[in-house]
Amino acid sequence: MTLNTSRRGFLKGAAAAGAVLLVGARPDGALAAASSDTTQFNPFVKIDADGTVTAIVKHFEKGQGPATGLPTLIAEEIGLTMDQIEYEFAPSNPQVYNNLLFGPFQGTGGSTAMANSWMQYRQAGAAAREMLINAAAQSWGVDASGITIEEGIVTAGDKSAPIAEFVAAASQLEAPAEPRLKDPSEFRLIGNETVRRKDSAIKGNGQAMYAMDVHLPNQMVAMIKRPESKGGIANSFDDSASKEVKGYISAAVLPNQAGVAVYAENTWAAIQARDALEVDWDMAGSETRDSDQIKAEIMAALDAEATYNVNKADVAAVSAAIDGADTVVEKTFYFPLLAHAPMEPLNCTIEQTAEGDIVLHDGAQMPTGPHMAYQQIFQLPPEKIHIKTMLAGGSFGRRATPDADYQVEAALAFVVTDRSRPVKLVWTREDDIRSGYYRPAFGHRVRVGLDADGKIVGWQHQVAGQSVIKGTPFEAVAVHDGVDHSSVEGIADSPYDIPGMALGLTDTPKATTVLWWRSVGHTHTGYVMETMMDTVAEAAGRDPVEFRLSHLADTNNADQQRKAEVLKLAVEKAGWGNATAGRAQGIAVHKSFGSYAAQVVEVSGDPENGIKIEKVTCAVDCGIAVNPDVVRAQMEGGIGYGIGHVMRDQITLTQGAVDQYNFPDYEPLRIGDIAEIDVHIVPSAEAPTGVGEPGTPPSAPALANAIRALSGVKVTTLPMVENGVSFV
Amino acid sequence: MALTLKLNGETHTVDAEPGTPLLWVIRDELKLTGTKFGCGVASCGACTVHLNGEPVRSCQTYFEDVEDAEITTIEAVGDDKIGAAVQQAWVELDVVQCGYCQSGQIMSAVGLLSENSTPSIEEIDDYMHGNACRCATYQRIRAGIQRASEILEA
Numbered sequence: 001m002t003l004n005t006s007r008r009g010f011l012k013g014a015a016a017a018g019a020v021l022l023v024g025a026r027p028d029g030a031l032a033a034a035s036s037d038t039t040q041f042n043p044f045v046k047i048d049a050d051g052t053v054t055a056i057v058k059h060f061e062k063g064q065g066p067a068t069g070l071p072t073l074i075a076e077e078i079g080l081t082m083d084q085i086e087y088e089f090a091p092s093n094p095q096v097y098n099n100l101l102f103g104p105f106q107g108t109g110g111s112t113a114m115a116n117s118w119m120q121y122r123q124a125g126a127a128a129r130e131m132l133i134n135a136a137a138q139s140w141g142v143d144a145s146g147i148t149i150e151e152g153i154v155t156a157g158d159k160s161a162p163i164a165e166f167v168a169a170a171s172q173l174e175a176p177a178e179p180r181l182k183d184p185s186e187f188r189l190i191g192n193e194t195v196r197r198k199d200s201a202i203k204g205n206g207q208a209m210y211a212m213d214v215h216l217p218n219q220m221v222a223m224i225k226r227p228e229s230k231g232g233i234a235n236s237f238d239d240s241a242s243k244e245v246k247g248y249i250s251a252a253v254l255p256n257q258a259g260v261a262v263y264a265e266n267t268w269a270a271i272q273a274r275d276a277l278e279v280d281w282d283m284a285g286s287e288t289r290d291s292d293q294i295k296a297e298i299m300a301a302l303d304a305e306a307t308y309n310v311n312k313a314d315v316a317a318v319s320a321a322i323d324g325a326d327t328v329v330e331k332t333f334y335f336p337l338l339a340h341a342p343m344e345p346l347n348c349t350i351e352q353t354a355e356g357d358i359v360l361h362d363g364a365q366m367p368t369g370p371h372m373a374y375q376q377i378f379q380l381p382p383e384k385i386h387i388k389t390m391l392a393g394g395s396f397g398r399r400a401t402p403d404a405d406y407q408v409e410a411a412l413a414f415v416v417t418d419r420s421r422p423v424k425l426v427w428t429r430e431d432d433i434r435s436g437y438y439r440p441a442f443g444h445r446v447r448v449g450l451d452a453d454g455k456i457v458g459w460q461h462q463v464a465g466q467s468v469i470k471g472t473p474f475e476a477v478a479v480h481d482g483v484d485h486s487s488v489e490g491i492a493d494s495p496y497d498i499p500g501m502a503l504g505l506t507d508t509p510k511a512t513t514v515l516w517w518r519s520v521g522h523t524h525t526g527y528v529m530e531t532m533m534d535t536v537a538e539a540a541g542r543d544p545v546e547f548r549l550s551h552l553a554d555t556n557n558a559d560q561q562r563k564a565e566v567l568k569l570a571v572e573k574a575g576w577g578n579a580t581a582g583r584a585q586g587i588a589v590h591k592s593f594g595s596y597a598a599q600v601v602e603v604s605g606d607p608e609n610g611i612k613i614e615k616v617t618c619a620v621d622c623g624i625a626v627n628p629d630v631v632r633a634q635m636e637g638g639i640g641y642g643i644g645h646v647m648r649d650q651i652t653l654t655q656g657a658v659d660q661y662n663f664p665d666y667e668p669l670r671i672g673d674i675a676e677i678d679v680h681i682v683p684s685a686e687a688p689t690g691v692g693e694p695g696t697p698p699s700a701p702a703l704a705n706a707i708r709a710l711s712g713v714k715v716t717t718l719p720m721v722e723n724g725v726s727f728v
Numbered sequence: 729m730a731l732t733l734k735l736n737g738e739t740h741t742v743d744a745e746p747g748t749p750l751l752w753v754i755r756d757e758l759k760l761t762g763t764k765f766g767c768g769v770a771s772c773g774a775c776t777v778h779l780n781g782e783p784v785r786s787c788q789t790y791f792e793d794v795e796d797a798e799i800t801t802i803e804a805v806g807d808d809k810i811g812a813a814v815q816q817a818w819v820e821l822d823v824v825q826c827g828y829c830q831s832g833q834i835m836s837a838v839g840l841l842s843e844n845s846t847p848s849i850e851e852i853d854d855y856m857h858g859n860a861c862r863c864a865t866y867q868r869i870r871a872g873i874q875r876a877s878e879i880l881e882a
Contacts, residue, residue, distance in 0.1 A: 063825030063863050196822055203827030204818040204834055206762020206802035213761035221756075246745050267765070268745075268752040343766055343774065343828040343862045393764070393828025394862050429767040629822055633865070637825055640864020663771035668860040672853035677867050 019168035021047040023128045023175060024056070025096060025120065031127050031179070035171035042096040044124035045074050047132075051152065051164030053080060055121070058090040058097035058106065059113040060365050061199060062342075062392040062399070063637070064692040065630040066113045068198045070121050072626055076189040077125030077182060078132070078163075079149035087198060089389035092367035103477070107366035109400045109516070111593035111690025114626055118688050119181075126179035128170075135169035136161070184685060190626050197630065199391070211363040211390040212426070214349045219422040220249060221270040222413045224259040225277050226435045229656030230512055231286035233257045234279050241276035248273040252416045254409070261413035267426055287512060287656035291441070294511045294653070295334060298443035301464035302332065306504025308483045310492050313502035321458035321500050325449025329539045331532060333446075334717045335465075335524040336650035338439035339666060340517055344393020345432050346406045350414045351422035357384045362407060363392025365399035370407035377411045396518040396641065401437060402472035405513075433666050434658040438651055439517035440466040442487070444528045449500075454540030456551075458500035463488055463525075466514050467507045486516065490525030490697065495559040495591055496533075496551040512653065518641055519693040522592040526697030527646075527704065527718075530588035534705045535714065544587055544705070545571055563589060566596040566621045566682055573680050574600035574617035583614060586706025588698035594689030595622040596682075599639065601702040607713045610728030613643065613674045613703065621682035623689045631691050632679040638695020639677055644669025646700040648721040673727065731795050735760075736804035744791055751775045751786040754801060762802035762831045766860070773859035776832040776839075777801050783839035785858075802831035810880060811838050817875035825863035833859050837873050846877050 019035060024043035026032045034043070046054045055071035067087050075085045090097040094106045100116040102109075129149055136154045137144040147156040154161050189195055202208040227234070237260045239251045247269025251262045260279050264270035309315060322328055348362040358378050360370055367387045374385045392399060410425035417423065427435075442465030449458040467484040469475055478485050485492065488505050517523060537547035545567065552564040567589040570576075579585045582604055589598035602615040618635045625631045648667055652659045660666045700718075707725055708714050717723045730743040735758065742757050754763050754777070763786060766774030770785040777786045778800040805811035814837045817823075824830045833856070840847055840855040847855070852870050861869070 063827065196819070197824065199827065200819045200822050200824055201815075203824040203830050204802075204815045205806055206760070206831055208827055209761070210828060212765065215756075215759055215761070266752060266756040268748050268756070271768075341862060343764075343772070343826060343860070345765065392826065394826040396862070429769070429772075633822065633825060633868070636867055637864045640866065641862070644864065662769050663767045663860060664769065668772070668862060669864055669866075670860065671856045671866040671869060674864075674866070675849075 019049045019171050021128060021131065021167050021171040023124045023131070025124070031123060031175045031177065033127065033131060033171070033173065033175035042091070042093055044121055045128050047128060047163065047167050049164065049167050051162050051167065052086065053078065053084060054086045054088055056090045057087050059108040059117070060089065060363060060389050060392055062363070062365070062395045064113065064634060065197065065627060068195070068630060069114050069626050070117055071198060072189050072195060073117065073121040074125035076187060077122050078129045080152050082189060082195055082198070084152045092364070092371045092385070092387035094368040094371070105366070105368045107368060107400065109365065109397070111595070111692040111694065114688045115594060115690060122181050123179060126181050127175045130176045130179045131170040131173045132163050132166045134173055135166035139166065139169060184624070191624060191628065193628055195627055208391055210344055210393050211349065211361055212344050212347050212393065214361045214390065214424065216349060216351055216422040216424070219349065219424050220263045220265065221267050222261050222263050222410070222423050222425050223270045223274045223428070224254070224261055224409060224413065224425070225274050225279055226259040226431070227281050227283065227286060229283070229286045229288065233282040233285065234260050235282050236280045238278040241278070242273040245269055245273040245276060251277060254412045255416060256412060261416065263417070263423070270426065271428065287653070289511065289656060290654055291337065291652040294441055298334070298441060298464045298508050301506040301508050302443050302445040302462050304506070306462050306506050308481070308505040310483050310488050310503040310505050311501060315460070315502045315504070318458045318460050318500045318502040322447050322449035322460055325457050326452045327450040327539050328447065329450070329536050330445070330447045331535060331716055333444040333524070333528050335442045335527070336652070336718060337441050337512065338517055338645055338649060339433050339436050339651050340396040340398035341432060341666060341668070342394030342396055342398055345429055346398070346427040347425055348407055348410050349422055349424040350410050352419045357386060359386045359388060360407060361388045361390055363395070363399055364389045365392065365395055366404070369402060369404035373404045373408050374411055377408070377415060397516040398437065401515060402474060405437070429662045433660050433662060437513045437515035439523060440468060440514035441511065442524045444524065446528060446532050448532065448536050450536065450540050454542055456499055456536065458502070459498050460502045461491055462504045463491070464506040464508050466509070466511055468514050468516055468520065470507070486521045488525065489521040490590060490592060491529060494529060495557070495563045497554060497560065498551060518638070519592055519696040522590065522693070522697035523642070526588070526590040526592070527701045530590060530698060530701035531704050531714070534586070534708065545576060548589060559591070562621050563591055563596050566619045567598040569619035569680055569682055570598035570600050570617055573619060573678065574602070576600060584706055584710035586702045586704065586709055588702035588705060590697040592690070592694045592697050595620060595691065595694040597635065597694045597698050599698040599702040601699070601706040603703070603706040603710055605728060607707065607711050607725040610726045611707055611710070612728050615676045615678065616674060616699065616702070618677065618679045618695065619682060620679065620691070620694065621684055622691050622694065623684050623686035625681050626688055628681055631681055634691040635679040635695040636677045638693060639699040640669050640674060642696040642699035643674060643703055646703065646718050646720055647673065647727055648719050650719050650722070729792065731792060733791070733795065733799060734797070735799040736801060742791065746790070746792050748791050749787050750777065750789040750791045750794060750799070753791045754786060760801055760803055764828055764831055766829065771860070772829065773836060774829045774832040776835040776859070778805070778835060778839065781842060783836050802835060805835060805838055808838070810841050810876070813876040813879040814838050814841065814872065816879060817872045821868050821872050821875060823865055823868040823872045825865055829859065829861045833861065833869055837869070837876065840873065841876060841880065845880060847873060
């Protein structure tokens with residue numbers, strides 16, 4: 001395997017091929033271009049002397065599509081076919097490859113990959129196009145305004161040539177400050193149904209390289225023996241039984257004593273040697289609570305006054321209005337801990353070069369996290385640390401730990417060796433399920449008052465759970481006046497016009513390590529808002545669709561109108577109200593990550609003998625759908641992820657130790673669980689917004705509403721199988 | 729112990745401990761990384777390979793038990809017309825997302841089409857039940873198998 005991770009190495013490789021045109025941005029954001037002789041430039045697009053165009057993709061690919069979407073933006077603006085552009089993942093550089101919505105931090109999350117790259121990558125492509133055209137104008141002695149580039153061919157009147165002809169000349173020009181972007185009416189690739197994923201073939205023939213597939217010469221495989229419950233400290237170990245395992249090398253207590261690293265010649269030897277290792281643990285400071293106790297703490301927090309009055313409501317007045325209402329609906333909800341369980345267990349490989357640089361091979365979701373942590377661990381300046389981003393086998397948030405948990409673990413396992421051999425850290429599925437970071441458990445209590453006309457007069461909503469963001473570097477941007485927005489997103493910023501809303505939040509004590517999980521707070525807030533809308537509509541004697549639309553009625557409010565339109569589209573496409581005999585439908589609509597998604601779930605059967613999920617119809621408004629088929633795929637996946645977990649999954653703790661081990665007791669959604677998914681995209685001229693997460697929030701409440709419509713059973717404690725609903 | 733394995737039409741001499749899962753021989757010794765480690769307990773199907781044309785979970789198959797078998801992995805399944813049809817269908821329909829489970833999905837899909845050239849949705853769901861996809865690409869897996877069936881019938 002070649003190690004071409006550094007900027008210098010990358011450019012050396014580029015320079016060898018002759019003149020190269022590089023277009024990107026300076027750290028201040030201004031467009032800039034360079035030829036191959038510079039060593040101070042990181043591009044978004046690279047055009048080799050032979051005309052090969054490469055998009056430098058700053059977001060990692062976990063299936064959500066940036067390795068197709070970002071090259072599409074550049075190919076669109078230059079005037080290429082999708083076969084004329086390649087991609088490679090950007091090196092770690094938080095000044096140039098930062099997520100524009102994260103500040104000086106490179107990372108993928110919050111469904112922002114396309115939203116923050118949309119203008120940046122189009123501008124880079126447009127600048128390259130203008131430079132190629134200007135070079136052609138000089139060469140041909142014609143006016144630039146008469147030159148076009150289509151399918152990689154530069155044309156002016158009867159003259160034409162491939163872009164390769166002009167790469168050398170273009171590389172000597174200054175980048176235009178404000179290149180002209182294509183008008184949407186000129187788009188040929190953006191929004192085109194025929195553009196296919198660029199990573200399909202390699203993912204179907206075994207050639208795709210994930211971090212798990214890295215095999216460096218002379219590498220050791222390391223596995224970590226961790227305590228049964230979080231917070232245990234490794235004092236010492238006995239590896240006499242491990243020594244019986246052929247391929248076992250050694251073991252070492254990690255410098256932070258969080259575990260013992262076991263080193264072996266191969267993965268199977270590491271698994272066996274770790275199983276055989278005896279560790280003396282100090283469990284005095286470890287977590288000892290049961291999940292029932294954590295649930296009781298959350299419920300107690302719902303009974304008490306909330307710590308934070310999120311929307312600065314007059315709580316006493318809202319409460320009084322509800323007390324005096326004609327009808328009061330009150331529900332209490334509980335959401336358990338959930339694991340992410342990406343298909344590729346966590347892993348990464350670390351090595352030291354002859355020059356003393358550190359190279360990390362990783363399905364790196366947030367390269368800046370390990371990059372910063374490694375400066376401290378290895379006492380190296382940032383330019384001596386390199387991150388090679390590999391394909392990632394899913395994440396759902398798990399690879400984006402603000403404290404770079406598994407990359408730091410790998411570094412600690414490496415730093416205690418003599419560093420002569422690369423170390424590949426591998427987690428097993430059991431490590432993933434038992435030692436992971438989890439969607440925090442949350443509780444909600446909602447009290448809604450209705451007047452005699454079925455109108456809401458007060459909505460008192462209390463939320464309690466463990467904050468995901470507090471204590472992380474993201475606290476400054478996502479926590480305001482003590483409120484972790486991710487705990488109440490989807491309620492606090494709901495487009496619904498709800499009179500008399502009072503929203504309270506209480507942070508509950510740290511129960512385990514928690515983390516954003518596909519759609520973050522919306523995983524529980526969407527469920528509560530949308531099952532409550534149904535329950536309240538029922539109490540008011542109103543149709544659930546009409547009831548929702550009546551709270552999205554402001555024609556001057558674009559947010560409400562987009563949410564209303566997506567709801568109407570789902571209603572139309574699902575044949576709302578016309579379910580097949582013996583079936584029932586449920587609906588939900590939710591805004592998250594800038595996008596709007598509405599879903600109708602149709603079910604048959606009964607809760608006791610088994611509910612069958614017959615069909616999910618989804619409508620989504622995500623602004624311009626850069627790749628409609630990728631958008632549909634993300635909705636299909638987001639629905640499956642949301643429904644799969646509420647059906648039957650939870651993480652529970654006994655004396656602080658996770659009770660589940662592997663897929664047999666954390667059962668993934670299976671192929672037969674959802675019979676059909678039908679996705680429709682609202683045409684839009686708005687800038688693209690998220691698609692990776694917005695499909696998830698409405699899926700579970702739409703299912704819950706369908707089950708209620710079918711059977712009257714209202715599931716307020718998840719997962720459903722533990723609370724009166726089985727599935728077939 | 730040293731054994732001779734027949735894998736993807738080639739003969740390999742492998743030295744490993746008895747009881748080593750075939751998965752780790754394929755990945756760590758033969759360096760064929762298309763076959764994936766997902767759970768290690770035959771619960772996800774990411775490690776599926778063919779033994780004499782039949783799908784098996786390589787994480788639960790000891791390497792010393794397959795000395796006489798013809799082993800096929802994702803890297804060579806496309807040499808066969810059914811494998812090629814499934815791979816073609818997977819690309820046509822962009823079945824993959826993260827892709828990590830898809831080697832196993834394709835190996836199982838080829839196994840299904842080898843014994844049933846025109847499977848119904850129910851037969852697909854039944855046969856593919858053990859292949860988990862956390863990205864939930866299941867609808868496209870179904871469509872991909874039916875498209876491969878069409879390609880083969882044509």
